[in-house]
Amino acid sequence: MNDVRPPGPTALVWFKRDLRVRDHAPLAEAAHFESALGLVVIEPAWLASPECDPRHVGFLLAGVAALQRDLAALGLPLLVRTGTMPQVLQALRRELRFTHLFSHEETGPGWSYARDLAVADWCRSQGVQWVEWPQTGVVRRLRSRTGWAGRWAQRMNAPEAARAHGFKAAAGLQPTPVPTLGQLGLPAPGAPVPPAGEAAAWATLESFLAGRGRDYRRALSSPLTAAEGCSRLSAHLAFGTVSMRCVHQATQARIATSADPALAHALRAFAGRLRWHCHFMQKLEDEPALEARNLARTVDGLRPGDGVAEAPLDRERLQAWCEGRTGYPMVDACMRQLRATGWLNFRMRAMLVSFAAYHLWLHWREPGLFLARQFLDFEPGIHWSQMQMQSGTTGINTLRIYSPAKQARDHDPTGRYVRRWVPEMGTAAYPAPIVDERSALAAAKLKLYGLRQTADAQAEADAIQRKHGSRRSGLPPSKAPVRRARTTPGPQGELF
Numbered sequence: 349m350n351d352v353r354p355p356g357p358t359a360l361v362w363f364k365r366d367l368r369v370r371d372h373a374p375l376a377e378a379a380h381f382e383s384a385l386g387l388v389v390i391e392p393a394w395l396a397s398p399e400c401d402p403r404h405v406g407f408l409l410a411g412v413a414a415l416q417r418d419l420a421a422l423g424l425p426l427l428v429r430t431g432t433m434p435q436v437l438q439a440l441r442r443e444l445r446f447t448h449l450f451s452h453e454e455t456g457p458g459w460s461y462a463r464d465l466a467v468a469d470w471c472r473s474q475g476v477q478w479v480e481w482p483q484t485g486v487v488r489r490l491r492s493r494t495g496w497a498g499r500w501a502q503r504m505n506a507p508e509a510a511r512a513h514g515f516k517a518a519a520g521l522q523p524t525p526v527p528t529l530g531q532l533g534l535p536a537p538g539a540p541v542p543p544a545g546e547a548a549a550w551a552t553l554e555s556f557l558a559g560r561g562r563d564y565r566r567a568l569s570s571p572l573t574a575a576e577g578c579s580r581l582s583a584h585l586a587f588g589t590v591s592m593r594c595v596h597q598a599t600q601a602r603i604a605t606s607a608d609p610a611l612a613h614a615l616r617a618f619a620g621r622l623r624w625h626c627h628f629m630q631k632l633e634d635e636p637a638l639e640a641r642n643l644a645r646t647v648d649g650l651r652p653g654d655g656v657a658e659a660p661l662d663r664e665r666l667q668a669w670c671e672g673r674t675g676y677p678m679v680d681a682c683m684r685q686l687r688a689t690g691w692l693n694f695r696m697r698a699m700l701v702s703f704a705a706y707h708l709w710l711h712w713r714e715p716g717l718f719l720a721r722q723f724l725d726f727e728p729g730i731h732w733s734q735m736q737m738q739s740g741t742t743g744i745n746t747l748r749i750y751s752p753a754k755q756a757r758d759h760d761p762t763g764r765y766v767r768r769w770v771p772e773m774g775t776a777a778y779p780a781p782i783v784d785e786r787s788a789l790a791a792a793k794l795k796l797y798g799l800r801q802t803a804d805a806q807a808e809a810d811a812i813q814r815k816h817g818s819r820r821s822g823l824p825p826s827k828a829p830v831r832r833a834r835t836t837p838g839p840q841g842e843l844f
């Protein structure tokens with residue numbers, strides 16, 4: 349990383365999605381400075397963004413309160429301000445002549461990119477040196493995906509940042525109280541906010557590595573077992589209360605030392621998913637437009653609501669899906685669990701999106717915004733890549749259409765899960781199925797498979813694969829085999 353030894357006296361450490369003291373390179377660097385100060389800014393652009401929900405803000409505020417206590421123990425005050433970043437920096441500069449701004453890189457939605465440009469402008473105009481450090485495997489200005497996995501491993505296996513201590517706090521500025529949701533003009537979250545902050549993140553990780561993860565492979569798919577058997581680290585990774593490197597290294601250490609072969613086997617599967625996290629984030633870093641428009645432009649205009657099709661989105665269908673009253677019990681149960689808890693396992697997330705995309709023929713953007721507000725772990729790069737993958741708009745992935753009935757048979761065979769979340773099932777109070785599955789899927793497949801056969805779609809798929817696809821072979825993209833999406837139905841159709 350850039351060497352920023354202390355010519356200037358004061359460093360401002362800007363905490364964003366990195367609410368921790370351990371493995372925090374900006375904090376470690378600031379410890380060398382004559383004086384330092386921490387800063388968290390609650391930005392109106394975030395609060396007003398369509399992905400933000402009070403549950404995210406509540407989790408952040410609790411994490412900030414914990415961070416403030418942890419930093420105080422190191423001698424570093426943490427200021428919490430509300431406003432746009434340039435305004436906050438300008439006001440602070442009147443009180444403190446900081447010379448450096450330190451932060452982690454962020455791969456966020458459009459509003460955060462615009463904010464970063466404004467911060468860079470402000471720093472240039474004021475002669476403040478802004479230095480950013482990576483905190484995941486995401487590589488900025490990546491020219492080719494070839495070799496990416498090796499770089500990921502290199503970063504994750506590098507020693508964690510030195511533990512910061514011995515701060516000399518900038519004179520005159522005291523830590524400010526963390527605001528409440530009410531003070532920010534927000535209502536209470538619709539779902540309970542789980543324990544936040546660094547200690548909670550480590551407790552979650554340690555319980556998983558100590559044994560909770562033993563059944564990970566088996567527990568992963570069913571909504572009955574996943575809540576306990578998955579790591580539940582996603583919100584902590586999204587808010588940076590633990591670093592990806594620490595999770596990776598702690599997992600590898602546990603695999604190496606575990607006397608329990610079943611646990612080690614399960615943790616290997618878990619370790620692979622940590623790389624997926626960064627692999628998907630890299631896609632948004634490389635193609636910021638994927639949060640708003642189809643990755644494969646050849647599918648533009650296919651589904652109402654994509655901004656190109658003339659027909660508007662079917663609001664009634666969207667509403668029924670969001671409220672968990674589609675008349676498909678497994679779909680409704682999953683949506684209701686998600687709304688009540690802020691979390692759902694991967695397979696059931698995929699089924700919800702597949703249902704919106706294929707059964708209801710909704711474009712992914714509005715369902716994706718709704719889900720982003722529900723997922724406490726909303727991570728833009730993963731979220732939008734997955735929304736597109738599960739909707740069949742990436743051009744390169746197999747079209748996966750989930751059958752709610754099959755998912756119920758496989759993962760809730762006794763119906764316990766569905767009865768818990770849809771107690772009115774089987775009574776007159778429960779709606780009839782919102783669409784006829786057979787005809788809805790036949791129409792969806794006809795349109796999508798037909799389109800994927802075209803020469804334009806296949807040429808586009810090759811280009812997308814080269815830019816975004818994983819490189820399992822390790823060959824350069826020109827020589828690597830292009831993994832084409834399956835374009836014709838397999839023997840059992842393509843229902844999962």
Ligand SMILES: Cc1cc2nc3c(=O)[nH]c(=O)nc-3n(C[C@H](O)[C@H](O)[C@H](O)COP(=O)(O)OP(=O)(O)OC[C@H]3O[C@@H](n4cnc5c(N)ncnc54)[C@H](O)[C@@H]3O)c2cc1C
Nearest residue numbers: 578579580581582621624625694697698725726727731734
């Ligand atoms: C439509 C859709 C949207 C999603 N949106 C998000 C999101 O906004 N934020 C998010 O963190 N995950 C998202 N996921 C991926 C996945 O569902 C969650 O990471 C996982 O369920 C979180 O629970 P966990 O931490 O217990 O996961 P574990 O199974 O314990 O996995 C450990 C970590 O690996 C990473 N991971 C696991 N599965 C995936 C995956 N398929 N893709 C990328 N990373 C993965 C996550 O960081 C996760 O915390 C989405 C999946 C789908 C289908």
